[in-house]
Amino acid sequence: MFLLRFNAARVWRADEVKNRLGWYYKVMTDSAPARFLICGRVPVEGDLGSLPTSDLWRKHVEASNELRGVLRVIEAGATRLADLEAPDQSLLDLKVELANRMVSECHLCEWRCGVDRWQGKKGVCKLDARSRITSYFHHFGEEAPLIGENMGGSGTIFFSGCVFHCVFCQNHDISQRPEVGQVADGPAIADIAEKLRNTGAAT
């Protein structure tokens, strides 16, 4: 595999790449936590399920500002994720609530179909509210920084369905036929990501 992607082994020696993708590199090499984990440490108060969406977005702005502060502290090495208390409810929960509401009158992409995908209604992407996976594997054809210094490949998960209708799509058989994928919920997708990572995937 080294012969196939020798550029992947070398790319992280370039200062420009390390500067631009510094945090990504740290997460890849397990020397920094992924940002979604840090989101889980930023507390958010209130009964999220009953608040109007406008209030939730206001909370999102406030909590995101707090997140930026926490990120700065972690990036400076002044604290670690493990030192931060896990709140009962966090910015991550708030993001989940907002995403769920967006799906109920879907405006997750710029088609802004407005359909309630939780009720099985479908818009341009032809997807209901469930994610569908067609395959997952160690991918050695991605951009060099994603392959990893140890040639583990990127941990790729292919979902079926797409909001674009590009006539030159190389994945047309899955991008335009969402029904071919296997339904997978959040924990199942997390299991796949963990399995890929535990078997050497770089990202």
Ligand code: SF4
């Ligand atoms: S194309 Fe799909 S994701 Fe985009 S707004 Fe329509 S239903 Fe939502």
